[in-house]
Amino acid sequence: MARTPSSSSSSKSNHPHVLKTPQSKHRINFSSTRTPNPNPSPNPNYTNKETPQDHPIEVISRIRDYPEGKEKLAPILQAKPENNTLRVRADIGYRDFSLDGVSFSEEEDLDSFYKKFVESRINGVKLGAKCTIMMYGPTGSGKSHTMFGCSKQPGIVYRSLKGILGEEGSEGGDGEKLQLGTFVHVTVLEIYNEEIYDLLSTNGGGGIGIGWPKSGSGYKVRLEVMGKKAKNATFISGNEAGKISKEIQKVEKRRIIKSTLCNERSSRSHCLIILDVPTVGGRLMLVDMAGSENIDQAGQSGFEAKMQTAKINQGDSKLTMLLQDSFEDDKSKILMILCASPDPKEIHKTICTLEYGAKAKCIVRGPHTPIKDKLGAEDSSAGRLRIQDSSYGPVYL
Numbered sequence: 587m588a589r590t591p592s593s594s595s596s597s598k599s600n601h602p603h604v605l606k607t608p609q610s611k612h613r614i615n616f617s618s619t620r621t622p623n624p625n626p627s628p629n630p631n632y633t634n635k636e637t638p639q640d641h642p643i644e645v646i647s648r649i650r651d652y653p654e655g656k657e658k659l660a661p662i663l664q665a666k667p668e669n670n671t672l673r674v675r676a677d678i679g680y681r682d683f684s685l686d687g688v689s690f691s692e693e694e695d696l697d698s699f700y701k702k703f704v705e706s707r708i709n710g711v712k713l714g715a716k717c718t719i720m721m722y723g724p725t726g727s728g729k730s731h732t733m734f735g736c737s738k739q740p741g742i743v744y745r746s747l748k749g750i751l752g753e754e755g756s757e758g759g760d761g762e763k764l765q766l767g768t769f770v771h772v773t774v775l776e777i778y779n780e781e782i783y784d785l786l787s788t789n790g791g792g793g794i795g796i797g798w799p800k801s802g803s804g805y806k807v808r809l810e811v812m813g814k815k816a817k818n819a820t821f822i823s824g825n826e827a828g829k830i831s832k833e834i835q836k837v838e839k840r841r842i843i844k845s846t847l848c849n850e851r852s853s854r855s856h857c858l859i860i861l862d863v864p865t866v867g868g869r870l871m872l873v874d875m876a877g878s879e880n881i882d883q884a885g886q887s888g889f890e891a892k893m894q895t896a897k898i899n900q901g902d903s904k905l906t907m908l909l910q911d912s913f914e915d916d917k918s919k920i921l922m923i924l925c926a927s928p929d930p931k932e933i934h935k936t937i938c939t940l941e942y943g944a945k946a947k948c949i950v951r952g953p954h955t956p957i958k959d960k961l962g963a964e965d966s967s968a969g970r971l972r973i974q975d976s977s978y979g980p981v982y983l
């Protein structure tokens with residue numbers, strides 16, 4: 587294992603642009619003033635006038651299988667593929683959320699999901715593009731399942747590695763076809779309580795060792811942030827998707843977890859996997875966020891638990907710092923995958939998740955404007971992004 591390479595400079599444009607806020611609270615629209623993409627996406631799921639590739643943030647929803655053992659109640663979620671709308675049936679009527687794509691895992695397995703919504707972005711990374719894929723949703727909604735897969739089907743991490751490392755060339759050790767000369771540097775970080783930990787590091791190294799007496803396995807190395815990078819983060823290099831993916835999944839288990847009423851293995855921290863492709867300058871950031879549920883829904887009580895949940899939410903600012911390039915670089919794309927359950931009992935969390943996605947679409951991004959300069963004078967939360975929609979008030983990612 588080695589230390590993280592220095593970052594390559596991101597490309598900048600002279601004309602920062604401001605994205606329009608949505609027409610209504612629940613609607614996500616593409617701005618109609620932007621130039622049409624000369625190379626539109628071949629993805630047939632996208633029916634908007636502009637392709638999602640034009641918009642810096644693409645938001646799709648993935649609805650997990652009905653949880654095993656739970657009584658199946660009348661469905662409350664309905665996809666309308668003709669306009670990529672997800673309709674939620676609430677007590678007082680319907681609410682439509684206009685997204686860039688909707689996928690039910692009962693109808694589309696991880697393979698189809700990846701091909702439809704993720705593959706084209708990974709092809710871009712292979713050619714030198716930068717892309718961030720974020721998993722957002724309440725505990726148990728399938729974020730880690732989509733990211734890492736299960737014994738039957740691999741998730742986005744493995745599939746992306748395989749996509750980047752290629753289909754041409756000679757056979758690799760696992761029977762995979764390797765693209766000659768291509769390799770990746772991989773860093774795996776955990777963000778918890780506003781601290782960044784190096785999940786790949788097994789010793790003190792250059793970072794600061796810290797103990798996890800209750801739920802961690804041994805010591806984790808805490809890292810300092812320098813610029814937009816985690817200083818001295820360990821990375822692994824390789825060209826075999828299978829081996830790298832196994833290593834990532836092994837160290838991901840070192841994340842802070844705690845069982846809740848909703849999920850036996852509930853992630854309490856954000857996990858950030860950074861895949862660099864040095865030969866072309868491509869970069870893929872995969873973020874498995876901590877469960878978004880609030881403390882009561884997670885079934886915890888007590889002061890300590892409340893403190894813990896409050897700090898999970900605060901953790902977003904450190905995350906934003908590390909993702910700053912994605913938000914500022916005009917060429918970098920962000921794919922937000924909203925995970926939700928079809929269970930009517932989860933409707934409140936599902937609506938909150940979809941609303942969060944709608945807000946994410948309204949982020950103002952200007953290549954030359956440091957994030958802190960976009961915040962109002964009254965804001966002391968430098969390093970976070972404010973959503974420019976007055977109907978919500980400031981919201982931070």
Ligand SMILES: Nc1ncnc2c1ncn2[C@@H]1O[C@H](COP(=O)(O)OP(=O)(O)OP(=O)(O)O)[C@@H](O)[C@H]1O
Binds near residue numbers: 878
């Ligand atoms: N689409 C799916 N099909 C089948 N099982 C699923 C699906 N999504 C999730 N699961 C299962 O549900 C459980 C919870 O899923 P997962 O751990 O991915 O949730 P999560 O959103 O990452 O939760 P947390 O935020 O608490 O970590 C796991 O046992 C997982 O295997």
